[in-house]
Amino acid sequence: MLIVLKPGVTQDEIDHIVEKIKSLKLNPHVSTGVQRTIITVIGDEDIIREQPLEALAGVESVKSILRPFKLVSKETHPDRTVIKVGDVEIGGPRVVVMAGPCAVEGEAAVVEHARMIKKAGAKMFRAGAFKPRTSPYSFQGYGREGVMFMVAARQETGLPFVTEVMDPRDVEFLAEHADMMQIGTRNMQNYNLLKEVGRMRTPVLLKRGMNATINEFLMSAEYILAQGNRNVILCPRGIRTFEDITRNTLDAGAVPVVKELSHLPVICDPSHAMGIRDYVIPAGLAYIAAGADGLIVEAHPNPEDATSDGQQTVNYEQLTDLIARVNKVAKAIGRDCY
């Protein structure tokens, strides 16, 4: 921790700050320069992070030295984590594609969709039963019933599935029935939900908040690991910026950063990142080239009839094409594929 003092700081103020730090059993080192006095504190930054040092008279700013996360950090866990979902290994040498419609559309449709995406070459199925809709007047999803449709589809196709959880009261149910639970972008900092999924052992796909910094994204993963669930997969899905042609801004640049800072696997969502169907393939390839362990993609046999997100949903042919191209790029960068 580095504490920069104000230009006119008094000796009394310095003494008070030094005393405060010593009272926390930490060891401050004061350096006085021509323009500024600074205090360096080496030691357990967690203790001092909680203190409102910026509120002390004479302090101009406080700068952290260490990153605030531990369990998700490669510093404490240098080997890459591989998470097994059914037969699928996520974070290993092979790149994985998960696909499916935005929302569950009835039992028969779900089974048909799962078959379609399996035939196209995807290894996991995705669909939403609980839907976070911007409007209260939009269809809010089939709920628990919809989850059971996916259970049926899994029985038919053998594909494990991932589906979103929005409410702490649904976590137990989903942890029991789903192969992987998704925390959506709007709930990335819903800490009570994070804690609840942290108490389970079912893998969690944690989507990046659309305005979350990488540090915050990893701190949300830390919440889950801190509760005991180490099966967390990080999911960049675009961020919000000033650009207005695409729905979000592709955050392919976050992939190498997250992979350097953390040992957790990274699966990316090019559908939400772009929001426009024709851009899903190049966006997906960019994520893979940047080092992602796989993709999660919205796909529907007939996007114009999809219950939601049709404009960013690829059809069967596009999904097949996407997977073929992902595999080629994966090989080009020394990865393998299913």
Added chain:
Amino acid sequence: MLIVLKPGVTQDEIDHIVEKIKSLKLNPHVSTGVQRTIITVIGDEDIIREQPLEALAGVESVKSILRPFKLVSKETHPDRTVIKVGDVEIGGPRVVVMAGPCAVEGEAAVVEHARMIKKAGAKMFRAGAFKPRTSPYSFQGYGREGVMFMVAARQETGLPFVTEVMDPRDVEFLAEHADMMQIGTRNMQNYNLLKEVGRMRTPVLLKRGMNATINEFLMSAEYILAQGNRNVILCPRGIRTFEDITRNTLDAGAVPVVKELSHLPVICDPSHAMGIRDYVIPAGLAYIAAGADGLIVEAHPNPEDATSDGQQTVNYEQLTDLIARVNKVAKAIGRDCY
């Protein structure tokens, strides 16, 4: 709704789109220009908003004409809403200041803090019992016990209080004991929580998500009103931008926009908007000058000992000064004050 077609759209594609719109019992009007063909659909935009028209072949883009919110809109409710919390009227001619520490720090402290902020001239007390902390290793708050400390403080001082709710399972408890429930910035799109507070009648202070557009902010309010709770107060509290000196970027410009679009009262939070104590007063005055109905401010008798957010917390003298200046600016723009 305006549907812009692609340059090379075929007649078959146009016919298919027109048919699709007619099947929704809406009336499309096709205009063909030199460079583009467009289809205008006048009528109930809600019906068509749910359709993935952008997924139809030949469609370049779809532009909404109407704003998606209803109950929060001034179009359906032209009079300004005034919400009564205890004796305090929010949204009326008088500007209101609410204040208190970031977090509850024990029963005796809460009572002392409430007395202090009352003496300084604030009309409502605020403190957090459930704390959304970025780190799982930070203190997570006193929980329900902390709420009862505030009940005790209310008994002592007569000041109504507002406190944050983070979990749908706590809503009933808080609706019963608190005078106003706060939805925090990270939960602005936690729709299950919004629905739960919507089922109560206790007033709700809805903080703007740090990356939420004004449209999304109002749609989250719409969620609460749609469930029956009309006592919603909108709370701008700064947004996240590229600027890095302040914690957030003051969104004073959102105040006149929100007040033109909606009839709901607006209380602003200059403490989080700036994140630095010395800027809280000018930021608060800017919000008031822009038309806010009041402020919610973090205040503590001794900010350097505050459990959290000390760097943005004003002390007793600053709070007294802030309230005096808020009252002067309020009068200058034709408002009144308590």
Added chain:
Amino acid sequence: MLIVLKPGVTQDEIDHIVEKIKSLKLNPHVSTGVQRTIITVIGDEDIIREQPLEALAGVESVKSILRPFKLVSKETHPDRTVIKVGDVEIGGPRVVVMAGPCAVEGEAAVVEHARMIKKAGAKMFRAGAFKPRTSPYSFQGYGREGVMFMVAARQETGLPFVTEVMDPRDVEFLAEHADMMQIGTRNMQNYNLLKEVGRMRTPVLLKRGMNATINEFLMSAEYILAQGNRNVILCPRGIRTFEDITRNTLDAGAVPVVKELSHLPVICDPSHAMGIRDYVIPAGLAYIAAGADGLIVEAHPNPEDATSDGQQTVNYEQLTDLIARVNKVAKAIGRDCY
């Protein structure tokens, strides 16, 4: 300067870094903690700022302690600067309003507009002769001829005027004829233009780049002062964010920050900050309440006939009303007005 080393840094790497710093005649101090080693360098940060220390093996990150600007800083110039333009003092106790159309519209119109804004109570006239238009097909302005129209209007009304300079080749001409030269938001980091106006003594109104941090904004002012021209006025004018209802996002929060860091006067532009006429007055009042020394406003007797920016241009009645309200708020916060 604080240099944070990587977890596995070797002694050789540390020695190399220390040597490098000593070769710059600076004094490094190495502190070794449990998790990290850091090197503190106290002294002239300018010397070290130029060095690519982050490129040295073993370095994780480099953190500055001092702000990079000098001449604009209150640390080197504690008294507030007051700049005189004609009879008008900018940055003194009195708040100033400048107004006029976006663009010059012919000689007779300019004279009429100047009379109108004088009658409404504005103290300086503004209009654009050189116009930075997003489209090459839009009218690019009257150029030098348009400047002479404003000279004529000044002769008629006595009002000093400010107008934009876009090209280094026009600086001498403008420095001679205009009372104040404006550097537009798109040219805030056009360093050759900054240097050129820095060689003059005519006051410069420096608009904040729409994506510039406050540090960068002040560094651009530093460019002008470094050339010898100390008559710089800082002009916040809204920044670009994700919000899409308003043209820009009001940056009233930048006002107290800039006024704490710098001694230069601050004149704000609520017209561009909002981009919608009906929000100009509340935005202007917010800037003033936040501490601005004045406003620059787009005004036109008949905005629907304005050559450009009509949608954000106030009319005569609104300008008169704005000035009356600005004066009231100015008095409420202890300022005076013309």
Added chain:
Amino acid sequence: MLIVLKPGVTQDEIDHIVEKIKSLKLNPHVSTGVQRTIITVIGDEDIIREQPLEALAGVESVKSILRPFKLVSKETHPDRTVIKVGDVEIGGPRVVVMAGPCAVEGEAAVVEHARMIKKAGAKMFRAGAFKPRTSPYSFQGYGREGVMFMVAARQETGLPFVTEVMDPRDVEFLAEHADMMQIGTRNMQNYNLLKEVGRMRTPVLLKRGMNATINEFLMSAEYILAQGNRNVILCPRGIRTFEDITRNTLDAGAVPVVKELSHLPVICDPSHAMGIRDYVIPAGLAYIAAGADGLIVEAHPNPEDATSDGQQTVNYEQLTDLIARVNKVAKAIGRDCY
């Protein structure tokens, strides 16, 4: 053009708007719905774009239908443009890597650097002679002398070079000596500079402004083409967002959008996009996978001794590795390479 009218618009206001549009020789079509009246105008949108329709009484908002650019658009020029610089074809089937140090560091160094990057497999050399530095106290570059060093290096190595132009007064000189002129991110909307390079025929590498929307980026290219210079290469180089670990945010998602909207070639800059050397390779591969026609990379034999930008500069081994990997990914997506 679509004009949405306010809820309470009067017949007089509608008549006035209709008349205004007719006076522009355009044909308005009024549609009256339950909640809103709208006016559609089909025809030459350029005429109406210049009119401040939002300033007319009764108008709520105006929505464009057409994109504002013409010469850069694929609609008016469906074939992809290929630009020849020396023997190098940019925008053809083969992917191109350009490389070199941030800044020119003396004649001998430039020649050495050009040899190094040629040996590593790059096809064009880059270096800055005119340097846009944030601080006026930083080294501002060798200027015209530095350009001549690059001319010498070209003579030695045969590699064409690109270098930045910052001042309209240097355009002629650079157009004569350089193989390609770069417009930097801070000058993307320096319209006088754009016009000046537009009058030449030397190819122009136009960097995206760090906060420019894709529309604005293409409009800046339009400025150059409108003057007659059709040899424009678009250069995404990262944008500014809230993320603070990397210097900028990789804008790989802009590549497919720009390639769909425009026929111009796209060369991307992963060095500035990330700002950290270790991320340059994955970022470069992401750009290529997204469809870029090549990369421009900062490379130096010894980044820690580079005059500037050392922290984001790759060394010789990294550059060689980058080019090998770029070629593999290029082939994987069906492109070729030099």
